[in-house]
Amino acid sequence: MTSTDGTAPDDDADSTQGPSTQGPGTHSSSTQGSDESGYGNAAYGRRKFKRSKSHFADRITADGRDxxxxxxxxxxxxxxxxCPWASRALVSRRLLGLEDALSLAVAxxxxxxxxxxxxxDPGGRDPVLxxxxLHEAYDARERDYPGGVSVPAIVDVPSGKLVTNDFKQITLDLATEWTALHRPGAPDLYPEPLRExxxxxxxxxxRDVxxxxxxxxFATEQSEYEEACRDVFRRLEEVSQRLVDRRYLVGDTITEADIRLFTTLVRFDAVYHGHFKCNRYKLSEDPVLWAYARDLFQTPGFGDTVDFDHIKRxxxxxxxxxxxxxxxxxxxxPAGWTAPHGREALGGRPFGAGTPPKPVAP
Structure with a gap:
């Protein structure tokens, strides 16, 4: 399934010790009918979880240096x-207006x-590639590489080769390297003065959420689960306090930080609370985080990328x-996601000096 990461920053450099997880925050699967130890998707929750570093870390840049x-x-x-990691790229692509410049394949x-x-897709094939x-694009780039097949992934259409599966860098580059192709009025999702x-x-x-x-x-021991679960809710409580009197995480506009938090929050009650046992309380039971998440969900570019059926299945x-x-x-x-949130009272400018993205095409 998903390359699921739950590690400190330097854990990204470690090799995968869990079920076919590839990339520090992506959904992945093995290309050989099982992971490197023969367990496949059934290994989730049976082997110690650790995410590996994205193997294909080339960048698509304005100067083409890679x-x-x-x-x-x-x-x-x-x-x-x-996938929450792939959903970050979906949100960024919508907000920046890159739909015509960067085509989309949905698995x-x-x-x-x-x-x-x-x-x-008709005939079970991607109509462009x-x-x-997806492993066919990975194989076109490198046969028998040591890792899983993860999303998000960007593929070079002319050659059919994978370019990158580095989920962390993909969205940062969409915001900073693809600026010549941004729509008029696109927001600055990674403003330089606020990057630190x-x-x-x-x-x-x-790390914690x-x-x-x-x-x-995916914990295999009680102590491992309890430590991780406590980390999740400790960080959520800190974030909730941060958002009491500010509409967004950093500054007064939507940034990359909000996108990265949203894609976990929107899945929290649907799957993480029950399926992953993160059940000290539901997102909907924290008034601040629930209102914050609804505010983003109702912002063009966020909720219109969410598919709860895909998530749950x-x-x-x-x-x-x-x-x-x-x-x-x-x-x-899911009806509660469209309820009024009242966060407008905190001020803020969702798109800064820019404008909302155009409506999703029917």
Whole structure:
């Protein structure tokens, strides 16, 4: 499934010790019908979890210094709407107006051990890349590399080769290297004067929340689970306090930090609370975080990228190691996400000096 990371920053350099997890924050699967130890998706919750560093860390930049220059129409972003790490790229792409410049492939949320598959497309092939499985793009770049097949991934369309699966850097580069292709009125998601503070906030959220829920969910020992779960809620309480009198995490506009927190919060009650046992309380029981998450959900570019059906089916049906029946929970009712949040009273300018993205095409 998902390359789930729940580690301190330097853990990203460690090799994977969990089930077919590749990349410090992506959903992954093995390309050989199982992970490197033969366990496949059933290994989740049965082996100690640790995320490995993204193996393909080339960058697509304005100057093309890694051999991959920013170019409209050249690259294809591959995501799963189930995956929080891939969802960051979906939100960034929408907010920045890169839909026409960077095409999108959406994988089936129910992957198998051969990797993410394009069964949502006619004939079971991605219509642009012409492949059935994402691992084909990985193989075109490097055969038999030591890792899983993860999303988000960016593929070079002319060659069919994977360019990068570095989920952390992908969204930063969309914000800072793809500026020539941004829509008029695109927000600055990584403003230079605030980058140090943004990085500090994101580091703690990544370690304890984004990755922390996976550490709890895939724990194999009681003490391991309890430590991770406490870290999750300790950080959530700190973030809640931070957001009492400010609308956004850093500054008065939406930044990369808000995107990274949102993609975990929007999954919290649907899967992390029950499936991953992060159940000290629900997101909806914290008035500040619940209002903050609804504020973002109702902001163009956020909620319109969310698919709760994909999220729930992926987590409950792929993680057979911790949910062997594959039964998908009925709740919670997603209607609450559209309830008034009242956060406008705190001020703030969602898009800074810019404007909202255009509505999603029907």
């Amino acid at each position: 051999g991959w220059p920013v170019e409209a129409g050249r690259y294809r972003l591959v995501v799963s709407r189930a 089936d949320p129910i992957q198998d051990d051969r990797s993410w598959r394009f069964t949502l 012409g492949i059935r499985y 503070e943004i990085d500090t906030v994101m580091e703690g959220i990544y 984004n990755n922390g829920v996976y550490r709890a969910g 992926h987590y409950y049906q792929v993680h057979t190691g911790i949910n062997p029946t594959g039964i998908v929970a009925l709740g919670p009712d």
